[in-house]
Amino acid sequence: MFVRIEYKGGRLTGMLPSLGWIMAAGLAIGLSAGFIMHRSDFCLAAAFRDIFLFRNPFMLRMVLLLVVATALLFEMARGLGLLAFYPFPLLGAPSLSNIAGGALFGLGMVLGGGCVVGTLYKMGAGSLVSVAAFGGLLAGSALYAAIHPLWTSFARAATFFRGRITVPQLLGIDPAAVVFPAAIAAAFLFLKWRREGKWGRPAGPSGSIRPWAAAVLLAVVGLLAYVAVGMPVGITTSYAKMAAYADSTLLGGSLSDAAYFRTTPLDVVNPATGLVLRGGPGAVFDAIAAVQVPVVLGIVLGGALSAILLREFAIRWRVPPAQLLAAFLGGSLMGLASRMAPGCNIWHLMGGLPILAFQSILFVSGLFPGAWIGARALELIVS
C-alpha cells in the first residue's frame, strides 16, 4: 500500500494512500489530545506560569511525568524498531537561538492564556480570548518572514556541537543508557510525591480526567504520532502556512513571496515506507500540510466535542478588551517565537526533550524566564 510520492515543481501532484493515512492518523491524534486536555485542564502554559504566579508547581510535576513517560515509550519503540527516524527530522544542532525562542515563547504563551495547543482546545470550547490568540499566532508566524534572513544568520553563528543533535550522540552512548536510569530515578521522585500528597489535587467537576492520567494518555498519543507519521506532534509550521494562504487569498500574496515561505525545512524519505515527506510554510499543499493541519483541526474539534458533551460549550462575548489584546499579542509572540526557536512547546516537550535533544533542552530552559515575565505582565493586565 505504500507508494512513493512524485512531485512536480516542489508540489505534491496527488493524494496517495500513505499521505491519506498520515492525515487520518493526525486527525485522530488531534481529536484525542484536544479531548484529553480539555477534560483534564492540561494547560502547559499554566505549568510554567503558576510556579511564578501562584507558587504552585503542581502542573509542572505533571509535565515532568509527561516528559518521562514519553521518553520511556519512545525508547521502547526505538528498541522495537518502530521509529522510522531517530533522531527525527527538523531537529538540528543546538544554537543560542533556541533559548531565545523559548524565552519569547514562554512570555507569549502566558500572555496568550494558553500555548499553541491550549489555544486550540480552548477555542474549540468557545473561548473568544483563544480566538484572539489564534489570530495572533498566524500574524506572528507571518511576521517572522521579515526577520528570517537576519535571524537565520544569527542562529547559524550561534550554533555549537555541530553535527550533534542529542546528548547521547555527543557522549557517544546508547540512548537507552541515559533514558532508562533517568526514568527509574524519576519514578522514585514520583513515588515520593505520591506519598507526600503532591501527586493529585481535589477532583475536578464531573467528566474530568485526572491530570496524572492525562499525562500518561498524552504520552501514548504522542508515541502513536511518532510511529504513524515518523515524527512527534508538531503544529506551528502549519500556522505560517495558514498565514501564507490567508495572505495569498486576501492580500494578493505580497507577503508570502518572502524567502522564508519558499523554504522546505522538512525534506526526508521515510526509510520504512519510502514515503517522501517534503514541505514548508509556503501556501501549497505539501507534507507539512498533510502532517500538521489535520492535527490542528483535530485539537479544535476535540476541545469542542468535550465541551459539547459536557453541555459547557458557550461563546461569551463580554470579555475585557485588554484581555483580547493581551491574547492577540501573546499569540503573535508565540507565533514569532516558534519560528525563531524553531518549534513549539509541544514539539520540544513531547518530542525533543524525551530524546534529550539539545535544541529542546535549551528551548525549555528559555520557557522559565519567559513565563516569569509573562506572569508579572498578567498581574498588571488582569485587574
Place this chain on the structure above:
Amino acid sequence: MGENTSVKSVSLDLRGQICPATLLMSLKRLNEMKGDLKTGASRLTILTDHREATVTVPEAASNMGYAVSVTKQDRHYVITVEASRG
C-alpha cells in the same frame, strides 16, 4: 432574623475571561472583602466557565478558612464563598 436577608451577596462574573483571570480576580476580591466575609456580613458568588477554577478557587478559599460550595448552573459554574459556620 433570617440569614438570607442580612447577608450581602457580591457577585463576580468571570465567564469567558483569559486563564487564569478567575483565580487571580477571586483572590483579589477575597482579600478586599476579607472583613465582611469573615464576619458573615457578605458572601462572594463567582461565576466561571473555567473548569480548573472550580478546583483552584475552592482550594485557595478553604485554605483561607472559608466555606466554599460549587454548583453547576446552565453552562457555567457558581462558586460561593462565605464564612464557615462553627
